[in-house]
Amino acid sequence: MEESLYPQLINQTINDPFKPWKDVFDHLVCGVVLIDASTRRISYANRVALTMTQWEEGEILGARCHDFICPAEADHCPFLDHARSIDLDERMILGKNGKNIPILKRVTRIEIEGRPYVLESFTDIQAQKERESELETLYGTDTLTGLPNRASLEKIIEDLKMDDPMHPQGHSLIMADLDLFKNVNDRFGHQAGDEVLREFGFVLKESMRKVDIVFRWGGEEFLIFARNTDSATASQIAERLRKLVEKTKFPIVGHITASFGIAQSRPGETFEKWFHRTDFCLSKAKHDGRNRIVDWEGFVSDSWHQGKIPWIKLLDSPDKELNHQHKELLHRINELLQTLIPLQEDPQRIARIEAFIAFYRDHTQYEERRFKEISYPYHEFHETEHQRIKHDLALMKTKLDSGLADYFSVVDYIVREIFVYHMSMEDTKFFPYLETKES
Ligand SMILES: [Fe+2]
Ligand SMILES: [Fe+2]
DSSP states (O other), X not given: OOOOOSOOGGGOSXXXXXXXXXXXXXXXXXXXXXXXXXXXXXXXXXXXXXXXXXXOHHHHTTSBGGGTBOGGGTTXXXXXXXXXXXXXXXXXXXXXXXXXXXXXXXXXXXXXXXXXXXXXXXXXXXXXHHHHHHHHHHXXXXXXXXXXOHHHHHHHHHHOOTTOTTOTTOOEEEEEEETTHHHHHHHHOHHHHHXXXXXXXXXXXXXXXXXXXXXXXXXXXXXXXETTOOHHHHHHHHHHHHHHHHHOOBTTTBOOOEEEEEEEOOTTOOHHHHHHHHHHHHHHHHHTXXXXXXXXXXXXXXXXXXXXOOOOGGGOOSOHHHHHHHHHHHHHHXXXXXXXXXXXXXXXXXXXXXXXHHXXXXXXXXXXHHHHHHTOTTHHHHHHHHHHHHHHHHHHHHHXXXXXXXXXXXXXXXXXXXXXXXXXXXIHHHGGGOOOOOO
């Protein structure tokens, strides 16, 4: 490492052009380094950068930036030599112990007192990289696309702190699915279909941020785990992907589109329910005409505003009576939603809730009878869920009568727990066991 040549402006409080910046940067939780764009020498490193690398300030100020940051790009700096943007890209920074530390960095230009500087901000992703390589060793990857498989995600989710106070926005899941993929296989053959899947996986992986992980979920479905990302940002990401897929010319088959479902994690929610909300949104995107995005927040707010949840294919069962009852349940749920618009007192509200609870009770009895007839192996869990929901409904009704619960929260519970979780998640599990029952 050559000796520091840069004037020690940084230590001179008088004439220190960085003083106002240092006051800000020294309070950040990420590393920050300022590089003089003309000399390419380090002018400033904040506390986090020094702690992360263990260098003393005097050892790196004035040194050439590539001696420390991204040493592999010393002769061809993508940012300064090729004017390429670096935004949440993975790079390396050299620690004092001689080891390269993997970082996720963002680079931008700023001007301080008329002089151009390069501002590098970065976080240490060493722990994440170690975990990823551990996962690769443990679970391997999907052979067709080279992407991590479903088992890897399950392991990540197990380790994930869903209620991390540092990231109150939670994480988002994006489920991506190629539209009418069956037609590709039928028309062009499975080999062409595999080529499309490989390309689709590649497009997703290459265009996602480095912090995100793309999984091959199975068939033509891919799941993206967007870390520390709220639903609004995940929707923007998915929209970018949707447009990109639409523009992409796939080998042999040409253009093809994709649909996306998005849901943000909720505190205390199980992964299964979170995933199911995502999958539900994808089904709705398909139902609404494909080549589109449906996010959970948007779905909920549209349902409230329009008072209408559509029937989706996922809910079709081979039992005609069951189908009829589920359609009736959805019809009644939509009626309840309708009573929320406009927000004025409806004398029938309580009666509607009562009627709904009675109908639901009868419906669960029908399902439980069918479980016996078809010897459904998981009937015990399903029946416990029925009991739980009926108990919750009775409790909410009592609270509603005594003014301890509001009408809105009861309808919200019915939509979430009965329609989204129970009906479309638990009920659909026993559909394959059903034989068609003639009406
Ligand atoms: Fe049901
Ligand atoms: Fe059920």
